[in-house]
Amino acid sequence: MKIYKVPENLYNKYQGCGYAIAVTKSELLIDFCYVCQILEDFDVEQNEDEESLLRKTIQDKRVLEVCDAFSPMGDVRIGFLSCYEFCER
Numbered sequence: 001m002k003i004y005k006v007p008e009n010l011y012n013k014y015q016g017c018g019y020a021i022a023v024t025k026s027e028l029l030i031d032f033c034y035v036c037q038i039l040e041d042f043d044v045e046q047n048e049d050e051e052s053l054l055r056k057t058i059q060d061k062r063v064l065e066v067c068d069a070f071s072p073m074g075d076v077r078i079g080f081l082s083c084y085e086f087c088e089r
Contacts, residue, residue: 004029006084017082019057021066025074029086033070035078038062054078054089 004024006014015034019042022032035057036042042057057063058078067076079088 001079002088004086004088006032006081006086011084014081014084017080019054020079020081020086021063021070022077022079022086022088023070023074024077030073031070032081032086033066034081035063038066050089 004022004027006029010029010031013032019035020032021035021038023030039057039060039062058067070076077086077088079086081087
């Protein structure tokens with residue numbers, strides 16, 4: 001697992017803890033989008049283990065659209081935002 005600091009220019013997007021799709025380049029976090037903003041029905045509490053949940057998430061068409069939009073900017077990753085850090089899963 002790799003951890004990326006949320007840069008100051010993205011502080012306005014940061015809304016606390018949550019799963020996110022992120023794009024990184026040269027060891028820097030470039031942009032991110034919370035999964036719950038993409039999938040309104042995303043509920044960690046009512047799902048199975050994390051691995052199964054993330055596998056299903058990255059197969060969703062809406063998430064894939066965000067990944068496609070992010071991919072020209074760098075490497076697309078899924079992970080967890082907390083304490084102004086993105087932890088890749």
